[in-house]
Amino acid sequence: MFADIVTPRLRLRRLRQDDVRALLAYRSDPEVGRYQVWSPETEREVADFVAEQFEIEPDLAGTWFQLAIALRAADGPWQAEVGITLAPWAQGRGYAREALATVFDFLFDGLGKHRVVASADPRNEPSVRLLERLGMRREAHFREAFWGKGEWCDDLVYGILADEWRASRKSSEDATGGPVGLGGGDDGGSRLGP
Numbered sequence: 001m002f003a004d005i006v007t008p009r010l011r012l013r014r015l016r017q018d019d020v021r022a023l024l025a026y027r028s029d030p031e032v033g034r035y036q037v038w039s040p041e042t043e044r045e046v047a048d049f050v051a052e053q054f055e056i057e058p059d060l061a062g063t064w065f066q067l068a069i070a071l072r073a074a075d076g077p078w079q080a081e082v083g084i085t086l087a088p089w090a091q092g093r094g095y096a097r098e099a100l101a102t103v104f105d106f107l108f109d110g111l112g113k114h115r116v117v118a119s120a121d122p123r124n125e126p127s128v129r130l131l132e133r134l135g136m137r138r139e140a141h142f143r144e145a146f147w148g149k150g151e152w153c154d155d156l157v158y159g160i161l162a163d164e165w166r167a168s169r170k171s172s173e174d175a176t177g178g179p180v181g182l183g184g185g186d187d188g189g190s191r192l193g194p
């Protein structure tokens with residue numbers, strides 16, 4: 001199953017039907033297609049091509065797997081919010097940190113997110129310790145920010161940027177000599193949890 005590849009400025013992904021117009025525009029340009037065999041003339045032709053591409057995977061003998069080269073500037077959302085809940089028996093063993101560290105790798109490296117946020121009630125000491133152990137920065141303390149279970153509750157907001165996560169991961173790897181299960185959208189971004 002092909003997963004997107006992200007570079008600092010680009011996202012290499014599968015072609016989609018909403019690419020059809022853009023694809024037709026430049027592939028039918030005589031200047032662009034001067035030395036290429038395939039120069040489509042209609043949206044239908046391109047739509048059929050994109051549909052065919054959806055059926056195949058890379059590295060299939062006898063086929064071309066064509067990637068869309070999209071600008072990440074057009075990506076979104078750039079942020080994700082995480083949250084986590086463990087059953088009581090699973091707490092106090094480092095599972096939460098190990099799981100969230102892997103989720104951070106996925107969000108930053110796999111999905112190309114720029115910022116990850118989490119929020120915690122300040123009375124929730126294990127949660128606060130977890131977020132700080134992951135290298136997240138306390139960015140806000142909102143007083144009586146929401147009503148929950150019959151009372152006004154404070155809300156701590158934590159954040160970490162992709163570069164900060166990579167730097168903390170690298171320094172941890174340097175210290176241990178290898179990769180480890182390390183410890184780190186309020187813009188309407190995606191959410192992972194609970």
Ligand SMILES: CC(C)(COP(=O)(O)OP(=O)(O)OC[C@H]1O[C@@H](n2cnc3c(N)ncnc32)[C@H](O)[C@@H]1OP(=O)(O)O)[C@@H](O)C(=O)NCCC(=O)NCCS
Binds near residue numbers: 086
């Ligand atoms: C928030 C929550 C997920 C944190 O879980 P946790 O078990 O404390 O966190 P970890 O799995 O990372 O475990 C860390 C603890 O295990 C200890 N530990 C024991 N063995 C360990 C090991 N092999 N590796 C790492 N840590 C280990 C650590 O020392 C640490 O203890 P400490 O917090 O007393 O210093 C958990 O408390 C929870 O599910 N709470 C209920 C739901 C909730 O409130 N969620 C948060 C909403 S924002």
